[in-house]
Amino acid sequence: MEIVNGFENSSVVRAVELLNNGDVVAFPTETVYGLGADALNPYAVAKIFEAKNRPHFDPLIVHVGRKEWLHDYAEDVPQDALKLIDAFWPGPLTLILQKKMCIPDIVTAGLSTVAIRMPSHAVALELIEAFQKPIAAPSANPFAYMSPTKVTHVARMLKGKIPMALDGGDSVFGIESTIISFQSHGVFIHRHGAISEEELSEYVNIVHDIKTDSVYRSPGELPYHYAPMKPLKIVHNVDEVKIANSSFLAFRQPVTLPISRYLKVLSKTGDLKEAAANFFSDLIELDREDIDIIYAERVPETGIGKAIMERLKKASKKGAK
Numbered sequence: 001m002e003i004v005n006g007f008e009n010s011s012v013v014r015a016v017e018l019l020n021n022g023d024v025v026a027f028p029t030e031t032v033y034g035l036g037a038d039a040l041n042p043y044a045v046a047k048i049f050e051a052k053n054r055p056h057f058d059p060l061i062v063h064v065g066r067k068e069w070l071h072d073y074a075e076d077v078p079q080d081a082l083k084l085i086d087a088f089w090p091g092p093l094t095l096i097l098q099k100k101m102c103i104p105d106i107v108t109a110g111l112s113t114v115a116i117r118m119p120s121h122a123v124a125l126e127l128i129e130a131f132q133k134p135i136a137a138p139s140a141n142p143f144a145y146m147s148p149t150k151v152t153h154v155a156r157m158l159k160g161k162i163p164m165a166l167d168g169g170d171s172v173f174g175i176e177s178t179i180i181s182f183q184s185h186g187v188f189i190h191r192h193g194a195i196s197e198e199e200l201s202e203y204v205n206i207v208h209d210i211k212t213d214s215v216y217r218s219p220g221e222l223p224y225h226y227a228p229m230k231p232l233k234i235v236h237n238v239d240e241v242k243i244a245n246s247s248f249l250a251f252r253q254p255v256t257l258p259i260s261r262y263l264k265v266l267s268k269t270g271d272l273k274e275a276a277a278n279f280f281s282d283l284i285e286l287d288r289e290d291i292d293i294i295y296a297e298r299v300p301e302t303g304i305g306k307a308i309m310e311r312l313k314k315a316s317k318k319g320a321k
């Protein structure tokens with residue numbers, strides 16, 4: 001795989017050539033790195049599933065280059081959606097809406113809805129604008145593994161599987177987009193992510209149940225998603241660390257050091273945004289060490305902390321798969 005500087009125009013031109021050829025390209029977004037293909041070409045999209053070893057029942061997010069494009073690919077866009085697009089696009093908010101015919105079934109796993117977002121990363125926007133078509137992209141990791149937040153992660157994880165990755169630096173949020181759908185009684189959060197529930201609730205009513213059963217309920221909600229290779233246990237603090245041949249992923253700087261061989265601190269000062277930005281990259285590093293178990297300290301479930309905990313809980317369930 002070739003890694004090229006995404007901020008150089010010639011790199012974007014070459015990436016667009018690949019996309020036009022029906023190939024896949026990894027590219028940076030503000031959340032995590034994505035593995036993109038022409039969203040309107042089912043053969044190209046099939047290559048994403050192949051490279052990731054992703055089951056075909058798991059639908060992809062369509063990335064658009066302008067807010068107006070939404071109406072080319074989605075129907076029946078509710079007022080709440082327009083309000084949220086105004087507030088949060090470009091940015092890490094994904095909307096599930098009724099799809100238009102032009103979106104191939106492989107993108108949506110045969111659902112009548114499509115997940116759409118407009119990313120804010122300059123390189124992602126350049127790429128989509130230059131391509132002039134939407135790009136379907138999941139996170140650029142093998143299925144069920146952790147999402148890459150650096151181009152070096154992509155290179156390691158998808159080595160030999162894709163032709164090119166655009167380097168756009170470290171992902172600023174470090175956690176995937178928030179995924180929502182629109183119910184008659186308000187907005188339902190399918191996946192907690194970079195935009196917090198608190199932020200959304202400034203604009204819309206948040207509901208905690210889905211009344212219709214026509215909506216696909218559990219995107220990526222396979223219980224063992226986002227998992228490291230090593231077993232992971234969530235703990236309240238260092239005192240619960242019992243195995244020395246372990247890694248400890250601390251939320252903030254611990255007062256007493258754990259008996260673990262390796263320690264990563266998500267945010268010395270306990271800042272949730274900083275913790276989110278470091279979350280996957282720290283976990284990916286700890287997972288590479290020759291240890292028996294990763295202990296992860298709980299983080300407060302407010303703001304983006306909810307998204308971190310959602311991922312930790314899934315990672316800890318891997319053994320239950």
Ligand code: TXA
Nearest residue numbers: 031033034059060113114115138139176177216219220
């Ligand atoms: O931040 C992000 O969202 C990143 C960047 C690359 O944009 N993308 C990402 O994609 O996290 P992925 O494929 O790893 O996660 C997308 C999730 C999947 O769990 C999928 O099930 C859900 O979105 N999804 C896609 N289309 C859906 C639909 N029509 N209804 C419900 N869930 C959907």
Ligand code: MG
Nearest residue numbers: 138139147220
């Ligand atoms: Mg993913």
